[in-house]
């Protein structure tokens with residue numbers, strides 16, 4: 045059975061696309077085949093994250109409407125075909141939830157993991173027919189993104205969708221130690237979401253769209269790896285905040 049993730053957030057810029065790529069990298073290094081689907085119509089970015097923007101001819105809309113499923117599946121160099129990227133369509137090319145359901149089901153058969161990188165906000169309508177997704181809400185530690193994460197959880201629960209899990213991204217322990225931001229327990233309480241993991245603020249991760257690499261020894265990579273192991277059912281302890 046594939047691992048199927050929808051990466052969401054209330055507030056924009058919390059790091060959904062970065063986290064989507066990071067989780068894909070970690071899975072790919074475990075020799076899992078991952079398809080990353082960019083659903084941010086009109087604002088695609090995963091092609092740039094993997095340095096393949098010059099190669100893009102077709103997008104998700106074309107793949108769905110041409111009858112040639114493979115035409116928008118791009119394999120960035122250097123990942124041994126373990127990472128596949130599907131670019132988001134432009135804003136004026138609409139995909140229905142029924143069409144997306146069919147596309148998604150095909151992906152599940154061909155890949156070990158399907159990662160959907162969504163736009164910010166509370167519109168999950170394209171995913172309405174899909175029942176087997178794990179929703180992961182990416183928040184930062186600031187009060188606005190934490191409150192917006194709680195709105196995501198509320199919206200998903202109104203739609204009877206499984207509860208999301210929380211990733212706190214761009215974590216900077218100093219701002220918690222000096223009490224600028226709430227502590228981790230308060231962030232979890234305020235968001236109302238169960239914690240899946242914490243990813244530090246990381247220059248290496250910030251530069252991924254330029255370097256297209258993430259060293260295994262970085263704290264960010266280790267944090268992403270812990271998250272994948274937890275998703276696989278392992279109980280992996282959180283390091284002390286200053287070690288994250």
Ligand SMILES: Nc1ncnc2c1ncn2[C@@H]1O[C@H](COP(=O)(O)OP(=O)(O)O)[C@@H](O)[C@H]1O
Nearest residue numbers: 056057058059060061062214244245246249250
């Ligand atoms: N852990 C991190 N550490 C440092 N910068 C990050 C981290 N995660 C994301 N960023 C940066 O934050 C910005 C927004 O990230 P992005 O993934 O595009 O967010 P979203 O998809 O939620 O809009 C980008 O400049 C990205 O490089």
Ligand SMILES: [Mg+2]
Nearest residue numbers: 060061084089
């Ligand atoms: Mg994004």
